[in-house]
Amino acid sequence: MPGNKITIKDIAQKAGVSISTVSRVLNDKPDVDDQTKEAIKKVIEELNYQPDNIARSMVLDKTFSIGLVIPNITNPFFPEVARGIEDAAQDKSYSVIFSNTDSKIKKEKEAVDLLLQNRVDGLILSISMENNDIIFELENKDFPVIQLDRNVPDSIYPSVMIDNKSSAYKATNYLLKKGYKKIAHISGPQNTFPGLQRKIGYKKALKENNMGYIKVCKGDFRKKSGYECTEKLLNDTKSPEIIFAANDMMALGAYNACKEKGYKIPDDIAIMGHDNIGISDLVEPPLTTMDQPKYELGTIAFEKLLKFINLNSKNEHLNPEQYPESQTLFTNLVDRESTKNNNLRKG
Amino acid sequence: MPGNKITIKDIAQKAGVSISTVSRVLNDKPDVDDQTKEAIKKVIEELNYQPDNIARSMVLDKTFSIGLVIPNITNPFFPEVARGIEDAAQDKSYSVIFSNTDSKIKKEKEAVDLLLQNRVDGLILSISMENNDIIFELENKDFPVIQLDRNVPDSIYPSVMIDNKSSAYKATNYLLKKGYKKIAHISGPQNTFPGLQRKIGYKKALKENNMGYIKVCKGDFRKKSGYECTEKLLNDTKSPEIIFAANDMMALGAYNACKEKGYKIPDDIAIMGHDNIGISDLVEPPLTTMDQPKYELGTIAFEKLLKFINLNSKNEHLNPEQYPESQTLFTNLVDRESTKNNNLRKG
DNA sequence: CTGAAAGCGCTAACAA
DNA sequence: TTGTTAGCGCTTTCAG
Numbered sequence: 001m002p003g004n005k006i007t008i009k010d011i012a013q014k015a016g017v018s019i020s021t022v023s024r025v026l027n028d029k030p031d032v033d034d035q036t037k038e039a040i041k042k043v044i045e046e047l048n049y050q051p052d053n054i055a056r057s058m059v060l061d062k063t064f065s066i067g068l069v070i071p072n073i074t075n076p077f078f079p080e081v082a083r084g085i086e087d088a089a090q091d092k093s094y095s096v097i098f099s100n101t102d103s104k105i106k107k108e109k110e111a112v113d114l115l116l117q118n119r120v121d122g123l124i125l126s127i128s129m130e131n132n133d134i135i136f137e138l139e140n141k142d143f144p145v146i147q148l149d150r151n152v153p154d155s156i157y158p159s160v161m162i163d164n165k166s167s168a169y170k171a172t173n174y175l176l177k178k179g180y181k182k183i184a185h186i187s188g189p190q191n192t193f194p195g196l197q198r199k200i201g202y203k204k205a206l207k208e209n210n211m212g213y214i215k216v217c218k219g220d221f222r223k224k225s226g227y228e229c230t231e232k233l234l235n236d237t238k239s240p241e242i243i244f245a246a247n248d249m250m251a252l253g254a255y256n257a258c259k260e261k262g263y264k265i266p267d268d269i270a271i272m273g274h275d276n277i278g279i280s281d282l283v284e285p286p287l288t289t290m291d292q293p294k295y296e297l298g299t300i301a302f303e304k305l306l307k308f309i310n311l312n313s314k315n316e317h318l319n320p321e322q323y324p325e326s327q328t329l330f331t332n333l334v335d336r337e338s339t340k341n342n343n344l345r346k347g
Numbered sequence: 348m349p350g351n352k353i354t355i356k357d358i359a360q361k362a363g364v365s366i367s368t369v370s371r372v373l374n375d376k377p378d379v380d381d382q383t384k385e386a387i388k389k390v391i392e393e394l395n396y397q398p399d400n401i402a403r404s405m406v407l408d409k410t411f412s413i414g415l416v417i418p419n420i421t422n423p424f425f426p427e428v429a430r431g432i433e434d435a436a437q438d439k440s441y442s443v444i445f446s447n448t449d450s451k452i453k454k455e456k457e458a459v460d461l462l463l464q465n466r467v468d469g470l471i472l473s474i475s476m477e478n479n480d481i482i483f484e485l486e487n488k489d490f491p492v493i494q495l496d497r498n499v500p501d502s503i504y505p506s507v508m509i510d511n512k513s514s515a516y517k518a519t520n521y522l523l524k525k526g527y528k529k530i531a532h533i534s535g536p537q538n539t540f541p542g543l544q545r546k547i548g549y550k551k552a553l554k555e556n557n558m559g560y561i562k563v564c565k566g567d568f569r570k571k572s573g574y575e576c577t578e579k580l581l582n583d584t585k586s587p588e589i590i591f592a593a594n595d596m597m598a599l600g601a602y603n604a605c606k607e608k609g610y611k612i613p614d615d616i617a618i619m620g621h622d623n624i625g626i627s628d629l630v631e632p633p634l635t636t637m638d639q640p641k642y643e644l645g646t647i648a649f650e651k652l653l654k655f656i657n658l659n660s661k662n663e664h665l666n667p668e669q670y671p672e673s674q675t676l677f678t679n680l681v682d683r684e685s686t687k688n689n690n691l692r693k694g
Numbered sequence: 695c696t697g698a699a700a701g702c703g704c705t706a707a708c709a710a
Numbered sequence: 711t712t713g714t715t716a717g718c719g720c721t722t723t724c725a726g
Binding site: 352354355356366367370371373374398399401402403404405406407 | 702
C-alpha cells in the first residue's frame with residue numbers, strides 16, 4: 001500500500017498541465033479552458049484520483065469535520081441524537097468524530113483536547129455543568145461550539161435542548177389533572193441541567209396547586225437508582241400513588257421494583273417517565289412519558305454549528321451576539337397504560 | 348479566533364531554540380539536553396501549546412483516526428459495539444469517525460470514500476454482502492480493514508463476529524430439548540451474513556433431529572417484519588408452538604402481534620430472540636435470547652485493526668496470510684420467561 | 695487561460 | 711546536542 005498514492009501531481013503530469021490547473025478544475029474554479037478541463041477530468045477518472053483532505057485542510061485551515069462529545073452512546077437517548085447529527089453532517093460532506101466521556105470531567109477534557117488537535121471545525125458538546133474550564137477556554141477563542149441537551153451555566157454558547165422545566169411541569173400537571181394527589185419524583189443527578197430543571201418543574205406544578213405531598217428521591221438517570229428509589233418510596237409510610245421519574249431508564253427501574261414487590265402497575269402504583277426512548281412502548285404496561293424530539297435535536301444542533309463555523313471564518317473577532325441563537329424544542333406527552341388510574345376514577 | 352494559533356515556531360522563538368529541537372521534546376526523542384528540554388517544556392505549558400495533528404499527519408502519513416461504517420447507530424445492537432470500539436480507540440489516542448449507511452450500497456460507498464479522503468488509518472466495516480467493489484478495491488491496496496458482525500463473501504479481510512450458524516443451531520436445539528416440536532423461524536434479510544447463517548443453523552438443528560415441521564418467514568431484522576410474520580404464522584393452519592426470531596427486535600414485533608391477537612406468551616405461543624439487546628429483559632415476559640458479546644466485538648475489532656495498521660506501515664507488500672486473524676466469538680443462551688413452556692411439561 | 699512558487703505546521707535526514 | 715532544510719499534497723497569489 002505505501003507509495004502508490006495518486007496525487008494531484010500525477011494527474012497534472014499525465015494531463016500535461018500544471019498542478020494549479022488541476023487544482024482549479026478540482027475546485028470548480030472559473031477560467032479554465034473547456035478542452036483542458038475535460039482532458040483533466042478524464043485523467044482524474046482514469047487514475048481514480050481521490051483528493052487528499054488532510055493536505056487541503058492544511059492550507060484551507062478547515063477540516064470539514066466536527067467533534068461530538070457525549071456521556072455514553074449506550075444510553076438510549078444518544079443514538080438517535082447522534083444519528084440526527086450524522087445525517088445532517090453527511091448531507092454537507094462533514095465527518096463526525098465522536099467520543100464518550102461518562103460525564104467524567106477528565107475524559108471530557110481529554111476528548112476535547114484530542115478533537116482540537118485534530119482541528120475539528122467545531123464541537124457539539126454534552127458535558128457536565130461543572131466543566132467550566134473547557135467552555136471558557138473555548139469561548140476565549142470564539143471556537144464554534146453548540147451545547148446539546150445539557151449546558152454549562154454562564155456559558156454564552158448557544159444550546160439546543162428541550163425546556164426541561166416546563167416539560168416536567170407539564171407532566172406533573174397532567175398527573176394532577178388525572179386526579180393523582182400523591183406524586184413522588186425520582187430526580188436526575190443534580191449536577192446536570194436536565195436533572196435539576198426537571199425537578200424544579202415538578203415542584204413548581206405541585207406548589208402552584210397547593211399540594212402538600214412533595215417527595216423527591218435522588219437518582220442518577222440510571223435504571224438501578226430508579227429501582228432503589230422506588231423500593232424506598234414504597235416502603236415509606238406515606239407512599240405515593242404515582243412515581244414520576246426524571247427519565248425512562250429510572251422509570252423502568254421502578255417497574256422492576258414494583259414487580260418484585262408484587263405491586264401492579266398502574267393499579268397499585270402508577271409510573272411516568274420522561275424521554276420516550278424506544279423501549280418505552282415495549283414494556284408492560286407501556287410507559288406514559290414525555291417525548292423528546294431526539295433526532296431533531298441532533299439535526300438542529302449540527303445546522304447551528306455549521307452556521308457558527310461559517311460565520312466564524314469570515315470575521316476576525318466575534319461578538320456573542322453574532323453567535324447562532326439557542327433553540328428550545330418542546331416535548332409531547334405520550335399517554336400510555338402506566339398512568340391509567342382506574343381506582344381514582346372510581347373513587 | 349483566526350490567526351492566534353500557537354505553533355511550534357512560536358514556542359521555538361520564545362525558548363530561543365530551533366523548531367527541530369522543540370519537535371524533539373514534543374516527540375520524546377533522545378539527545379536533547381535536560382536543561383533545554385525543561386525550558387522548552389515550560390514554554391509549552393505557558394503558551395498552552397497544542398500540537399497540530401493535521402500537520403503531523405501530513406508528514407507522518409498517519410492520522411491516528413479510524414472510520415466506522417455501520418448500518419444504523421439507532422439499531423440497539425450497534426451502540427454497544429461502537430462504545431467498545433471507541434473505548435479501545437480512546438485508550439490509544441485514536442479518533443473514530445462514524446457514519447450510518449442504512450445498508451444502502453450507495454451510502455456505503457460514499458462513506459468509505461469520504462473516510463479515505465480523510466486518510467483514516469483503517470476501517471471497521473459492517474456493510475452489505477453485495478458490496479464487493481468497495482472491499483476488493485481496498486484489498487488491492489492492502490488497506491487495513493476489519494469486518495464487523497457482517498462480512499462480504501470472498502473477502503480476505505479478517506472479520507470479528509459471532510458464529511451465527513452455530514448460535515442459531517444451539518438456540519434451536521435448546522428449544523427442541525425443552526420439548527417444542529413445532530418451531531417456526533422469522534429470518535433476517537438473506538443478503539446479510541447473520542440473516543442467512545442463522546436460518547441455516549435453525550434448519551440444521553431441525554433436520555438433524557428429523558423434525559418434520561420447518562417453517563421460515565422472511566423478515567428484515569426490523570420490528571415491523573416480526574409483527575407481520577407472526578400474524579401470518581398464527582393464522583396458519585399449522586401454527587407453531589414457538590417462534591424463534593433471528594433477532595430481538597423482530598421478537599418484540601412478535602410480542603406485539605401476540606398481544607393484539609390475545610395470545611399469551613409463553614402459554615399460547617412461546618417466543619425466542621437473538622442478540623440480547625438491552626430491552627430484552629425489560630419486556631413482559633422477559634425474552635429468552637442468545638447473548639452476543641457486543642462490547643467485546645467492538646474492542647476486539649479495534650485491536651485487530653490497530654495490529655493491521657501497524658503491520659501495514661512496516662511492509663511494502665502484504666500477504667493475506669499476514670493479516671490479523673479472524674475471530675469468532677460465542678453467544679450465550681439467556682433463559683428467560685418467554686420460553687417457559689408449562690403446557691409441554693404437563694402434557 | 696495557465697504556470698511558478700510560496701506556504702500551511704510539522705518531522706526527519708543531514709550538517710555542524 | 712542542536713540547527714538548517716526539504717518536503718508531505720494541496721490552494722492561492724502573482725506573473726505571464
